[in-house]
Amino acid sequence: MASVLKTQKANASKASVKGKGKRKAEDIDDEETQAPIAKRPKNKQRVLLLSSRGITHRMRHFMNDLEALLPHVKKDSKLDSKNHLHLLPELADLNNCNNTLYFEARRHEDLYLWAAKTPNGPSIKMHVQNVHTMDELKMTGNCLKGSRGILSFDKSFDESEWGRLTKEVFTHIFGVPPQARKAKPFIDHILTFSVLDDKIWFRNFQIIEKDPTQPNGPPQTSLVEIGPRFVLTPIRIFEGAFSGATVYSNPEFVSPAAVRSALKRAKGNKYGKRKQAEEDRSGRKEGRRREEDELAVAKVFA
Numbered sequence: 001m002a003s004v005l006k007t008q009k010a011n012a013s014k015a016s017v018k019g020k021g022k023r024k025a026e027d028i029d030d031e032e033t034q035a036p037i038a039k040r041p042k043n044k045q046r047v048l049l050l051s052s053r054g055i056t057h058r059m060r061h062f063m064n065d066l067e068a069l070l071p072h073v074k075k076d077s078k079l080d081s082k083n084h085l086h087l088l089p090e091l092a093d094l095n096n097c098n099n100t101l102y103f104e105a106r107r108h109e110d111l112y113l114w115a116a117k118t119p120n121g122p123s124i125k126m127h128v129q130n131v132h133t134m135d136e137l138k139m140t141g142n143c144l145k146g147s148r149g150i151l152s153f154d155k156s157f158d159e160s161e162w163g164r165l166t167k168e169v170f171t172h173i174f175g176v177p178p179q180a181r182k183a184k185p186f187i188d189h190i191l192t193f194s195v196l197d198d199k200i201w202f203r204n205f206q207i208i209e210k211d212p213t214q215p216n217g218p219p220q221t222s223l224v225e226i227g228p229r230f231v232l233t234p235i236r237i238f239e240g241a242f243s244g245a246t247v248y249s250n251p252e253f254v255s256p257a258a259v260r261s262a263l264k265r266a267k268g269n270k271y272g273k274r275k276q277a278e279e280d281r282s283g284r285k286e287g288r289r290r291e292e293d294e295l296a297v298a299k300v301f302a
Helices: 003-017 026-034 057-069 087-095 155-159 162-173 257-289
Strands: 047-051 074-075 099-105 111-117 123-132 147-153 184-196 199-208 221-223 229-238 246-249
Touching: 003 047, 057 074, 087 099, 087 111, 099 162, 111 162, 123 162, 123 246, 147 162, 147 229, 155 162, 155 184, 155 221, 162 184, 162 229, 162 246
Parallel strands: 047 074, 047 099, 147 184
Antiparallel strands: 099 111, 111 123, 123 229, 184 199, 199 221, 199 229, 229 246
16 A cells, blocks of 8 residues: 555656646736737838830840849839830739839830839839949959848938938838848848939949958958949839829939930031031122123124
8 A cells, every 4th residue: 555655646746747837728828918929020022123125135134133132122024015004013912022123115225214112102213324234344342142232322312302202212122121032141232322413323332341462461341343333313203103193303304315306406407507508608609700791702702
């Protein structure tokens, strides 16, 4: 009998040890209802990148550079018609993207960029100039593919309303979220946006913490340009995504078509002035011509 009591006490002590640290489901439910855990909001920014028909090979290389620079970009096929921009918010929704970069090609290799927050807006239409791809620049800088970059904006963006709105849109588009699927946990380059002559200048620099000429020396932070580089001229800012009321219009923007027509008119005026000068010269020659004499040799011996 004593041995049976000893075994029962041993089993009871083992059960008490196993039960330590365990809580009932009711107690857990009560604690969760009393103190809910606050979830951290996630930065879910995805960008849809596409273009229209008619872009050149340089523009395709430029788009590939942007795709390699932004790991949260989803690339889509070309849009057939340029007059159906209302389809772009639907495409962004199908691709689960809340931002859109749309390159619109025009005649004479004119390129326009639409940067929009989908599906509610706003959207910015810009003229793209001075495009240089990574292959053309042949810069010495290099960074890890898929790494996140630091966004650097000029203080001129905060001095105007359109600048603040553009800065906010660019922050959502070019700012790589840490939860991006293809993003690497490194920050080794800087994306700079500067305003000069009412144009936005884009540059990409690599962050180097050591001097390559002195590998064993003290750490020195320096910047080396990688590329690509381009210049954007804001044209209009719309309230909605690719439509809506005009929030801002650049009064100093002159379209490339207007510049070409002005050059053609200048050439036409030059031709007209030359023809007018020829007519004036022939009129002066007729005015200086003397009347034929009656005793001229041609009349006497006719």
